[in-house]
Amino acid sequence: MNSPVIVLDPEERARLVDDFRAALERAARQCECEPAGKLDDQAAGDAETSVDLATLLSEMAVLKSELRLQSRQFKNTLDELRGFGNNLRQHGERLQRDLERAREQAASIQGQTERQFLLALLDLRDRLQSGVDAAGKPPSSFLTRLVPGPTRFAASLAEGQRLTLQRLDDLLASHRVRPLPVLGEILDPQRMRVVGVEAASSSSSVPDGTILCEVRRGFLLNGELLRVAEVIVSKKATNT
DSSP: OOOOOOOOOHHHHHHHHHHHHHHHHHHHHHHHHSOSHHHHHTHHHHHHHHHHHHHHHHHHHHHHHHHHHHHHHHHHHHHHHHHHHHHHHHHHHHHHHHHHHHHHHHHHHHHHHHHHHHHHHHHHHHHHHHHHHHHTSOOSSHHHHHOHHHHHHHHHHHHHHHHHHHHHHHHHHHTTEEEOOOTTSBOOTTTEEEEEEEEEOTTOOSOTTBEEEEEEOOEEETTEEEEOEEEEEEEEOOOO
16 A cells, blocks of 8 residues: 655745755855864754754655656556546447447338338229229119119219228328329339330331330339339331
8 A cells, every 4th residue: 555645835845945955055154154163163053954954855855756656646547537538439439330320220120111011002002993993984784774773882982982092192192102104204114114015006106115004003202213113115016
């Protein structure tokens, strides 16, 4: 265990140094001015002065040791603080990287979940659209046209499907889902899939690859492709 350190304030240190310097000057003056015979008479005073000088030198040695010890302790404390600061900075950097990675993973999972949910809604919309289109066709048999009851029921059912389809479209729009316009456009393989080809006459002004019919509607999410459109394109007939 280290012994307790005695710390002197700057004024005390300056006083000790001044006393030491004055004692040296006083001793020098006495040696130069007084005869040799008087030196014996002042032996006691010299002894007392020697004792004072020894005490002063001892205190100065203690002071020097204290300063050296304090300097070493200050250096050790500074090194510890520097190491602690480096460890704290590295820990903060690791924590920041972990937080950024967690945010990216959470955003990716949320995007995938939202995409799957919207694709399921689009499949439901396709079924509703098919029901609305089928209900809009006129009865195919003469007997069905003569019986008004089932016709009115079918009309009310078609109206209900149409309203449901409208609400579903509003829901998709609230999630920033927009239909992909394709009719009359030139085929874009990145956004469209050809499921049929319709021949056009050689004199037709419609260029090859023009979208003539949309079999399955495509959709965009925030301007990016959510689902490709299935289309029928034109192709001019070649004379053989």
